[in-house]
Amino acid sequence: MVDIRTMPPHPAMPPHLAKPGTPVRRPRSRRLRRALAGAASIGVIMLTTAGTGNADPYAAPVPVPMLAPSTLDVRFAAERQAIEEALETAQAVGDVDRGKALGAFLQPGRRFLYFDPRGGGRAIEVVGDLARARRVAILVPGADTTLSAFDRRGAKPWSTPGGGARAVYAQARSMSPDPGLAVVAWLGYAAPKTFSSDVLTDGRASEGAERLRHFMKGLHRVNPGATVGLLCHSYGSVVCGRAALDGPGGTAWRQVTDIALYGSPGTTAWSASTLSSTARVWAGRGSTDWMEDVPHVRIFGLGLGPDPVSPEFGARVFDAGPGGHSDYLAPGSSSLRNLTDIALGRASDVAPG
Incomplete structure (x- = not known):
């Protein structure tokens, strides 16, 4: 999840300084923070996501053998080829962020057991x-x-x-x-x-x-x-x-x-x-x-x-x-x-x- 911290709360009155019988209250900013978090959680339920209507340009995952000691190198090679093909697609459709990520995946020594570029x-x-x-x-x-x-x-x-x-x-x-x-x-x-x-x-x-x-x-x-x-x-x-x-x-x-x-x-x-x-x-x-x-x-x-x-x-x-x-x-x-x-x-x- 992305970091959405709010401003830090002001310190509360130390309990030992409160008058006897007086409840120690949470700082107002802390109470407000919790209220906003609750409201945001409820509000999220009301959000809907509209589809773009565009077909996904990326290909489905390539068939690979079942995981086993003897198939590791085959899977690494197959997924590397799939990443290369997905990079070509990203460059063709102008998907800059995806292209940068896939280029990094192809650095020497990196090994992937599974790769699906769709969505x-x-x-x-x-x-x-x-x-x-x-x-x-x-x-x-x-x-x-x-x-x-x-x-x-x-x-x-x-x-x-x-x-x-x-x-x-x-x-x-x-x-x-x-x-x-x-x-x-x-x-x-x-x-x-x-x-x-x-x-x-x-x-x-x-x-x-x-x-x-x-x-x-x-x-x-x-x-x-x-x-x-x-x-x-x-x-x-x-x-x-x-x-x-x-x-x-x-x-x-x-x-x-x-x-x-x-x-x-x-x-x-x-x-x-x-x-x-x-x-x-x-x-x-x-x-x-x-x-x-x-x-x-x-x-x-x-x-x-x-x-x-x-x-x-x-x-x-x-x-x-x-x-x-x-x-x-x-x-x-x-x-x-x-x-x-x-x-x-x-x-x-x-x-x-």
């Missing part, structure tokens, strides 16, 4: 050795993520799937020259827009959850011995939540030992224990993340449920530092260090929040 686009990139990794981290992004924003969003490349995956991998390499980690930048679903009714429900997440679970089955065929950590940002935490709530799902899903929810609007689960009885469930939120002001409710299928960082939810809360909604994987941040430790399965090294 906002979908892509799954691997950073590291997927077949030999002892540990695999799957980064699931949130709203407003498209192919054009796969690597760069403003001045914060780490807030994107590709940039975030490389930030986690680089952090792991700084801890050990051979961390045994592969990171997957998983844009395997049609992410909703922040200002749309889709972002208030789990409809897009349910579709994404099915695709994520399908990918997990392929990952199990490629590397059955690796354990998995899910790094789920913003609306991506709804995707992870729906995937976990769909049930254990056999051996592939049992590879998941950690689920990290950060900048989360909710997961539709009522508690961490409901979300998973086997994986460690983590939650974190930066102190300036506007997500704090989003109402955490779920009524008649509207809303995404309890706040994952609340004590009632029961997750392991980690220190996410002072950053905002787009800063969790910023180089040098405490949130990146903690999320990398979660990605590596090093639970005892994660600093509590």
Whole structure:
């Protein structure tokens, strides 16, 4: 999701200075912020999106073999060719932003397991050795993520799937020259827009959850011995939540030992224990993340449920530092260090929040 922080509130009167019996009030700006967030959430429901009526110029995904150790190189080559063809289309139709993104995809050493240029686009990139990794981290992004924003969003490349995956991998390499980690930048679903009714429900997440679970089955065929950590940002935490709530799902899903929810609007689960009885469930939120002001409710299928960082939810809360909604994987941040430790399965090294 894009960062829509409002101005910070004025500090409230310290409780020890209030007269006895006088209730301590929230700062007016904070109350106003919450009211505006609620009003915006309701107002979003009234928005509709009109179609352009133009046919999508991009081709459908190319057929590729089932994921397996012997098919990885074939898939990487096939998807690279598909990206080259999509780049030609982008240049022909004058799609400048898409063209820049696809040109970056073709840089030497980049490897994609899946690519679909239609609409906002979908892509799954691997950073590291997927077949030999002892540990695999799957980064699931949130709203407003498209192919054009796969690597760069403003001045914060780490807030994107590709940039975030490389930030986690680089952090792991700084801890050990051979961390045994592969990171997957998983844009395997049609992410909703922040200002749309889709972002208030789990409809897009349910579709994404099915695709994520399908990918997990392929990952199990490629590397059955690796354990998995899910790094789920913003609306991506709804995707992870729906995937976990769909049930254990056999051996592939049992590879998941950690689920990290950060900048989360909710997961539709009522508690961490409901979300998973086997994986460690983590939650974190930066102190300036506007997500704090989003109402955490779920009524008649509207809303995404309890706040994952609340004590009632029961997750392991980690220190996410002072950053905002787009800063969790910023180089040098405490949130990146903690999320990398979660990605590596090093639970005892994660600093509590």
